[in-house]
Amino acid sequence: MYACEEGFSTGGRDGCIRLWDNDFKPITKIDLRESEQGYKGLSIRSVCWKGDRILAGTQDSEIFEVMVRERDKPMLIMQGHCEGELWALAVHPKKPLAVTGSDDRSVRLWSLADHALIARCNMEEAVRSVAFSPDGSQLALGMKDGSFTVLRVRDMTEVVHIKDRKEVIHEMKFSPDGSYLAVGSNDGLVDVYAVAQRYKKIGECNKSSSFITHLDWSVDSKYLQTNDGAGERLFYKMPSGKHLTNKDEIKGIHWFSWTCVVGPEVSGIWPKYTDLTDINSVDANFNSSALVTGDDFGLVKLFRFPSLKKGAKFRKYVGHSAHVTNVRWSHDFQWVLSTGGADHSVFQWRFIPEGIANGIIETAPQVLFCLFSSGDPASKSVKKKNKLSIRMY
Numbered sequence: 001m002y003a004c005e006e007g008f009s010t011g012g013r014d015g016c017i018r019l020w021d022n023d024f025k026p027i028t029k030i031d032l033r034e035s036e037q038g039y040k041g042l043s044i045r046s047v048c049w050k051g052d053r054i055l056a057g058t059q060d061s062e063i064f065e066v067m068v069r070e071r072d073k074p075m076l077i078m079q080g081h082c083e084g085e086l087w088a089l090a091v092h093p094k095k096p097l098a099v100t101g102s103d104d105r106s107v108r109l110w111s112l113a114d115h116a117l118i119a120r121c122n123m124e125e126a127v128r129s130v131a132f133s134p135d136g137s138q139l140a141l142g143m144k145d146g147s148f149t150v151l152r153v154r155d156m157t158e159v160v161h162i163k164d165r166k167e168v169i170h171e172m173k174f175s176p177d178g179s180y181l182a183v184g185s186n187d188g189l190v191d192v193y194a195v196a197q198r199y200k201k202i203g204e205c206n207k208s209s210s211f212i213t214h215l216d217w218s219v220d221s222k223y224l225q226t227n228d229g230a231g232e233r234l235f236y237k238m239p240s241g242k243h244l245t246n247k248d249e250i251k252g253i254h255w256f257s258w259t260c261v262v263g264p265e266v267s268g269i270w271p272k273y274t275d276l277t278d279i280n281s282v283d284a285n286f287n288s289s290a291l292v293t294g295d296d297f298g299l300v301k302l303f304r305f306p307s308l309k310k311g312a313k314f315r316k317y318v319g320h321s322a323h324v325t326n327v328r329w330s331h332d333f334q335w336v337l338s339t340g341g342a343d344h345s346v347f348q349w350r351f352i353p354e355g356i357a358n359g360i361i362e363t364a365p366q367v368l369f370c371l372f373s374s375g376d377p378a379s380k381s382v383k384k385k386n387k388l389s390i391r392m393y
Contacts, residue, residue, distance in 0.1 A: 002047050011044030011056055017066065019049065030071045032056065032064055037076040060104070061344060079117055081106065085341040088130040088142070089326035096330060098337055100346060101127030101141055109153070112335060112348060121156040123149065128168050133195070134178040142169025148183055150199060160199050164191055170212055175221035176256045180239050182224055184212030190226055192239045203241035207234050214260045214281075218253050225255070227262045231276050258284035258291075258305070268312025269293050269303055281326045285333050288353055292336050294324030300338050300349070319347055 002009045007027065008020040015033035020026055032038045046057040054066040056074075063078040084103020091098045096112035103126040109119040129142030138159060141149045147163035167186035174181050174195070180202075181193045188211055192203030210229035217224055223244065224236045235244040235253075244250060258265065261279050269279060269291065281294045284305045291305035298320045303312055322342035329336055329351075336349040 002049055004049050006049065006051075009047045009049035009054060011047040013043045015042040015044060017044065017047060017054060017056055019054075019068075028071065030054075030066055030074065032058075032074055035064075035074040037064075037074070080346075081108070081344040084126060085325065086339050086344045086346075087128050087325045087341065089328055089337060089339045089346070090130040090132050090139075091328050091330050091337065092132055092136045093134055093331055094136050096332070096335075097136075098328075098330075098346070099130050099132070099139060100339065101130045102344065103127075103144070107139075107141060107151075107156075109156075110346070112330060112337075115348070119156055121151065129170055129172050131172045131174055131181070133174045134176060138195075140172050140174070140181055140183075142172045142183065142185075144168045146185060146187070148172065150181075162193070162199060162201075164201060165189065167211075171215050173215055173217060173257070175217050175238065176219060177221040179221060182215055182217070182238075184215050184226065186211040188212060188228065190215060190224065190236070190241065192224075192241055194239070203239040205234070205236045205241040205243075207236075207243045208232060214262075216258055216260055217256045219256045220254075221256075223253050225253075225260055225263075227260045229276070231262055233260065233262045258282070258286075261293075264308060265306035266291065268307030268309050269301070269314075270310070272311075280324060281328075283328050283336075285329050285351075287333055288351075290351075292327045292329065292338075294327040294338050296323040298322060298324060298340070300324055300327060300336070300347075317349075320345060 007022050010018045015031060017030040019028050033042045043059040044056050045059050048055040052068040056064045061080040061082040062076060064074045065077050066074045081102035082104050086102045088101030098110045098112055101107045105123045105126055107121045107123060107127055108117055111118050126144035127141050128144050131140045137153055139151045139153050146165035146167050148169055149161045150159040152159055165185040165187045169183055169185050171184040179195055181195060182190050184190045188208045190205035190212055191201055193199040194202045208228040212226055212228055214227040215224055222238055224238050226234050235250050236242060237244050259282055261282050266282060278296045279293055282291055284291045289305050291303040291307055293301045300317045301314045303314045320340035320343055322340045324338050325341040326339045334351055336351055338347045
């Protein structure tokens with residue numbers, strides 16, 4: 001309920017906004033479920049009425065705007081995830097697109113150019129990890145129940161659904177050549193599937209003593225590195241999953257991506273007295289030698305990559321009201337995306353390479369689906385000599 005000079009406005013589980021005069025006599029009813037962007041089950045949790053404008057917030061994190069004079073044309077001005085936490089994030093390898101998956105069981109495809117929702121697919125289980133195939137045609141979803149589903153991106157239809165594990169799928173990635181899909185679970189195993197054989201399992205990495213947290217493929221798709229909950233960094237030959245211990249062979253591996261939080265290359269990102277679970281996600285930009293991180297303190301940080309020495313210089317940026325669960329560079333490295341676990345938000349940060357803005361790196365966020373004040377810059381210099389910076393859009 002909301003009270004104003006004109007009277008009162010109310011909203012409820014029936015999806016209807018009702019306006020009342022000051023004597024509580026009904027004025028009108030607006031059924032959002034019957035609107036163009038409405039849907040069955042829409043439930044209103046908050047309303048605000050001022051002048052000829054009404055705002056309604058829904059249980060599913062949407063905001064509708066209704067003009068009293070055109071109340072038959074409600075406009076959806078914000079939408080996003082709800083319920084549980086938001087962990088799953090992946091960027092399209094060739095286009096300005098990103099996908100998110102949440103405990104609310106929805107998978108959403110977003111345009112980074114238009115900052116708009118392109119497609120939504122509701123799953124039967126909570127989604128904790130996502131991955132695009134190298135050509136962007138398929139999308140793998142890791143579920144909380146230990147299963148994974150592969151969808152066709154063009155129409156979000158199912159290709160295959162497989163359940164080989166009992167616990168949550170934390171991480172998954174396609175090999176750079178598109179031949180394999182590596183799926184890491186809370187069971188402490190990484191299963192390897194052959195894409196061309198309708199995702200037939202052909203390998204298993206089983207040397208971790210704890211749950212799998214992160215993994216990366218080599219450029220030639222012949223090796224995999226993993227991190228786990230015990231802080232181990234392990235290496236495997238692909239696709240068999242044979243454990244690799246030869247240091248000379250490991251040293252010669254060139255990695256296609258770097259999202260692992262454990263290893264000499266990222267030693268400098270760890271502050272003193274931190275727990276192994278405090279940094280949830282990292283992603284390296286090899287072209288600009290930059291590394292972005294997301295942590296349990298709600299911070300997005302920018303480091304040099306590699307970051308070898310303890311106490312490495314960095315810049316930190318605020319915005320999320322909860323732990324940052326995932327960070328990723330866009331396909332062209334012009335943007336950084338970050339997700340908030342409990343605030344269900346995705347921030348899009350603009351990246352300006354060094355040498356353009358007085359020899360510094362600047363980043364500017366564009367919010368995809370959360371309410372955020374973009375007033376004064378939210379950047380804070382941690383170390384004055386560091387030439388890294390972020391600025392609000």
